[in-house]
Amino acid sequence: xxxxxxxxxxxxxxxxxxGESPADCLSQYPEYADKLRPMLKSMHAVQKTxxxxxSPDEKRAAGQRFHAALDKRRQATPALSFLSAISRPxxxxxxxxxxxxxxxxxxxxxxxxxxxxxPNTEGNFAFLISDEPNAxxxxxxxxxxxxRVVLRAAGSVKPLEFTPETKTVDLTxxxxxxxxxxxxxxxxxxxxxxxxxxVSGVVGELExxxxxxTVKLPSSKLQMSASFEVTTDTVTSFTFDxxxxxxxxxxxxxxxxxxxxxxxxxxx
Amino acid sequence: MNTGNSxxxxxxxxxxxxxxxxxxxxxxxxxRYVYVHIGSREEAEDIAGEVFLKALxxxxxxxxxxxxxxxxxxxxxxxxTVDHIRKMSKHTTVQIDLAGLxxxxxxxxxxxxxxxxxxxxxxxxxxxxxxxxVINLRFFGELTSKEVSGILGKSDGAVREMQRAAIEKLRAxxxxxx
Numbered sequence: 236x237x238x239x240x241x242x243x244x245x246x247x248x249x250x251x252x253x254g255e256s257p258a259d260c261l262s263q264y265p266e267y268a269d270k271l272r273p274m275l276k277s278m279h280a281v282q283k284t285x286x287x288x289x290s291p292d293e294k295r296a297a298g299q300r301f302h303a304a305l306d307k308r309r310q311a312t313p314a315l316s317f318l319s320a321i322s323r324p325x326x327x328x329x330x331x332x333x334x335x336x337x338x339x340x341x342x343x344x345x346x347x348x349x350x351x352x353x354p355n356t357e358g359n360f361a362f363l364i365s366d367e368p369n370a371x372x373x374x375x376x377x378x379x380x381x382x383r384v385v386l387r388a389a390g391s392v393k394p395l396e397f398t399p400e401t402k403t404v405d406l407t408x409x410x411x412x413x414x415x416x417x418x419x420x421x422x423x424x425x426x427x428x429x430x431x432x433x434v435s436g437v438v439g440e441l442e443x444x445x446x447x448x449t450v451k452l453p454s455s456k457l458q459m460s461a462s463f464e465v466t467t468d469t470v471t472s473f474t475f476d477x478x479x480x481x482x483x484x485x486x487x488x489x490x491x492x493x494x495x496x497x498x499x500x501x502x503x
Numbered sequence: 504m505n506t507g508n509s510x511x512x513x514x515x516x517x518x519x520x521x522x523x524x525x526x527x528x529x530x531x532x533x534x535r536y537v538y539v540h541i542g543s544r545e546e547a548e549d550i551a552g553e554v555f556l557k558a559l560x561x562x563x564x565x566x567x568x569x570x571x572x573x574x575x576x577x578x579x580x581x582x583x584t585v586d587h588i589r590k591m592s593k594h595t596t597v598q599i600d601l602a603g604l605x606x607x608x609x610x611x612x613x614x615x616x617x618x619x620x621x622x623x624x625x626x627x628x629x630x631x632x633x634x635x636x637v638i639n640l641r642f643f644g645e646l647t648s649k650e651v652s653g654i655l656g657k658s659d660g661a662v663r664e665m666q667r668a669a670i671e672k673l674r675a676x677x678x679x680x681x
Contacts, residue, residue: 274671276674280619281638286535289530308559309519487545
């Protein structure tokens with residue numbers, strides 16, 4: 236009797252999980268209905284209480300990370316899989332040759348190390364941070380710490396980088412037309428195509444509650460393609476606009492570059 | 504020719520494809536499963552994503568015999584959740600995040616939802632660790648009793664019995680009448 240009931244209850248749980256209503260199951264087992272009904276009501280109460288639908292943005296982002304890892308794994312597998320088709324001594328010899336070749340390549344080929352720029356108050360390039368108001372009104376403060384900035388010249392493989400003299404900026408103070416200069420120095424004249432800022436920390440405090448919240452920044456960097464020219468006889472000021480947006484109704488925030496509000500202009 | 508390795512590579516590729524196929528359906532279920540344990544939606548989402556990455560990295564250790572792949576994912580989710588709780592317990596008490604409840608209701612509806620939430624949470628806290636795991640895997644993971652039995656190392660019958668005992672306790676503590 237008890238074992239029968241356990242099976243029937245189990246079947247009802249399965250059927251409800253598949254989308255059937257509790258009434259369907261109760262009508263099929265009228266002799267157990269009085270006992271089943273409150274138990275299925277309890278199940279419903281528990282499921283309803285803890286039910287939540289994960290944020291589609293989060294799910295999509297996690298899915299992209301998963302598929303990127305899967306692609307990487309699949310790309311790596313064919314290169315090594317042929318080893319399984321040859322004898323063990325030959326496989327060992329092949330791996331040894333590959334390792335020697337890899338080491339030789341690393342020793343012979345120079346690494347592309349960014350050229351570090353030095354600050355200079357009279358320099359020809361100023362880097363500014365600003366904020367396009369989106370969800371910034373939700374914050375009492377939103378401190379973004381920038382560890383380095385990388386510039387890429389069009390057609391060049393060697394990037395240029397500098398460490399901001401002002402590392403932490405509060406975006407709530409930089410809304411709209413407001414901005415803050417974080418570095419000024421000499422940058423080689425030329426056409427530039429890409430700007431990346433590396434962010435080592437984001438700390439936000441909500442205006443409504445005073446509670447600190449996490450502001451997400453996938454990959455810890457913000458980047459944009461931006462075509463601008465730097466010359467030796469004028470000061471080029473580049474504004475990198477950062478905006479914070481709210482993602483769904485889950486109380487989460489995301490930091491993004493605001494390309495439409497960013498760009499370079501000549502000051503002299 | 505080493506056909507054993509070729510077979511392993513072929514099996515691993517098949518497992519990769521199956522794992523990718525499970526993502527869409529099981530991400531949400533795993534997130535809900537973790538949420539019941541840790542009480543934070545954001546962290547539950549992060550852990551759900553981590554489960555699939557961890558599974559991908561551990562595919563070599565997955566063996567068809569024993570548990571189906573979806574059940575194996577919940578085993579990984581369980582381990583990551585335990586690790587998370589262990590880390591967090593050094594800093595704070597694990598508690599369901601009441602702030603996660605919908606805030607767009609009227610004050611009366613909101614109060615009723617909070618009372619219901621507290622009633623259910625209190626009932627869940629009365630379950631044994633194993634009963635809670637069975638309920639969580641059945642109600643939120645939507646696994647079958649057979650799959651749950653593979654995860655817990657119990658017979659199907661033992662899982663069904665634990666499920667019935669757990670639901671009876673929930674009903675009694677919540678005071679659900681016929």
